[in-house]
Amino acid sequence: xxxxxxxxxxxxxxxxxxxxxxxxxxxxxxxxxxxxxxxxxxxxxxxxxxxxxxxxxxxxxxxxxxxxxxxxxxxxxxxxxxxxxxxxxxxxxxxxxxxxxxxxxxxxxxxxxxxxxxxxxxxxxxxxxxxxxxxxxxxxxxxxxxxxxxxxxxxxxxxxxxxxxxxxxxxxxxxxxxxxxxxxxxxxxxxxxxxxxxxxxxx
Amino acid sequence: xxxxxxxxxxxxxxxxxxxxxxxxxxxxxxxxxxxxxxxxxxxxxxxxxxxxxxxxxxxxxxxxxxxxxxxxxxxxxxxxxxxxxxxxxxxxxxxxxxxxxxxxxxxxxxxxxxxxxxxxxxxxxxxxxxxxxxxxxxxxxxxxxxxxxxxxxxxxxxxxxxxxxxxxxxxxxxxxxxxxxxxxxxxxxxxxxxxxxxxxxxx
DNA sequence: ACCTGAACACCGTTCAAGT
DNA sequence: ACCTGAACACCGTTCAAGT
Numbered sequence: 001x002x003x004x005x006x007x008x009x010x011x012x013x014x015x016x017x018x019x020x021x022x023x024x025x026x027x028x029x030x031x032x033x034x035x036x037x038x039x040x041x042x043x044x045x046x047x048x049x050x051x052x053x054x055x056x057x058x059x060x061x062x063x064x065x066x067x068x069x070x071x072x073x074x075x076x077x078x079x080x081x082x083x084x085x086x087x088x089x090x091x092x093x094x095x096x097x098x099x100x101x102x103x104x105x106x107x108x109x110x111x112x113x114x115x116x117x118x119x120x121x122x123x124x125x126x127x128x129x130x131x132x133x134x135x136x137x138x139x140x141x142x143x144x145x146x147x148x149x150x151x152x153x154x155x156x157x158x159x160x161x162x163x164x165x166x167x168x169x170x171x172x173x174x175x176x177x178x179x180x181x182x183x184x185x186x187x188x189x190x191x192x193x194x195x196x197x198x199x200x201x202x203x
Numbered sequence: 204x205x206x207x208x209x210x211x212x213x214x215x216x217x218x219x220x221x222x223x224x225x226x227x228x229x230x231x232x233x234x235x236x237x238x239x240x241x242x243x244x245x246x247x248x249x250x251x252x253x254x255x256x257x258x259x260x261x262x263x264x265x266x267x268x269x270x271x272x273x274x275x276x277x278x279x280x281x282x283x284x285x286x287x288x289x290x291x292x293x294x295x296x297x298x299x300x301x302x303x304x305x306x307x308x309x310x311x312x313x314x315x316x317x318x319x320x321x322x323x324x325x326x327x328x329x330x331x332x333x334x335x336x337x338x339x340x341x342x343x344x345x346x347x348x349x350x351x352x353x354x355x356x357x358x359x360x361x362x363x364x365x366x367x368x369x370x371x372x373x374x375x376x377x378x379x380x381x382x383x384x385x386x387x388x389x390x391x392x393x394x395x396x397x398x399x400x401x402x403x404x405x406x
Numbered sequence: 407a408c409c410t411g412a413a414c415a416c417c418g419t420t421c422a423a424g425t
Numbered sequence: 426a427c428c429t430g431a432a433c434a435c436c437g438t439t440c441a442a443g444t
């Protein structure tokens with residue numbers, strides 16, 4: 001809707017796409033809608049995003065991922081850093097809930113925007129005493145788990161209004177828990193996972 | 204492609220949709236394609252799936268979920284059952300990789316098809332000595348984690364052919380690991396999580 | 407009762423044409 | 426160089442019409 005007449009650019013296209021997605025969801029993010037956001041016709045976008053819609057959405061994933069990576073500062077202590085990574089990632093994803101499914105579907109783009117961070121985490125694990133293979137596995141598990149958990153939460157919040165209709169008492173309980181927010185569940189799982197990893201060190 | 208002239212039904216429509224998705228992915232699963240699979244016109248589907256495409260896809264999720272639930276038999280020992288749940292769920296999802304993203308996006312449908320199983324797991328945890336709240340949290344964490352891990356793997360396998368193009372050595376390593384299969388990573392994470400849960404029992 | 411043809415309002419994308 | 430109008434081959438869905 002912004003009728004800014006700044007010249008179009010790849011960054012402005014991607015930024016507009018993110019704005020549309022945050023507001024209307026992925027469904028609402030058509031090329032025509034993004035163009036409208038920029039006060040332009042759909043066909044103009046292709047000059048700045050030659051790969052079309054796929055490249056535009058890859059750009060959105062990279063922006064969200066970079067936003068998160070730049071806000072995180074590590075200490076070198078594996079447990080502190082793994083904990084901080086998971087919490088900060090979750091927080092970043094929760095501020096763009098409609099993008100989480102896209103990130104889950106584009107792991108190569110997500111990885112590309114965070115190799116430095118992942119590498120640092122990974123050497124913190126090695127410095128902490130984990131064998132190289134286990135360090136790699138642990139980081140991958142934590143990152144997958146964080147994305148998966150947050151995606152499940154975002155999806156459940158979106159289709160959770162039906163919770164009232166649920167006949168099963170357990171279903172009603174779980175979905176009203178979800179509606180109240182799942183920070184405690186996330187932290188419960190995170191702590192269990194990190195405890196389990198730490199136990200490996202002594203073994 | 205099957206030109207069977209058995210009468211159409213909701214189940215046949217959903218089954219055809221699953222077949223199309225397994226073969227062509229979600230992108231290829233248009234109403235016209237599903238109709239073609241049944242030798243029928245697109246508009247005929249709406250008589251058996253009045254809710255349209257959304258209801259059809261909900262049906263696909265329910266079928267995959269039910270397939271899994273019916274194949275799993277629990278023992279009552281929390282650790283054995285949590286382990287079996289995660290492994291069997293992962294195996295079921297891996298046999299329909301194109302459906303995993305849909306399951307992740309439709310937690311209410313997935314839950315609905317498995318309340319009995321989740322309830323049983325949950326009482327096994329309580330019988331094992333976990334407080335009610337922790338039992339609920341643990342089951343939710345495990346289920347989310349399993350879906351999230353397998354979704355990440357399925358997605359990475361799909362866009363992983365680009366791995367050769369990666370410039371970053373760490374990226375190349377991770378993506379060639381993924382291409383070799385991630386059973387060991389999954390099991391590593393699963394064991395750590397269950398170890399972490401077990402540690403809570405003694406505390 | 408069950409199926410369908412034609413139509414509507416959308417998509418992503420191409421390409422030749424405008425400035 | 427950058428933007429666009431018209432067009433193409435697709436979508437999901439509605440509805441009145443066929444059998």
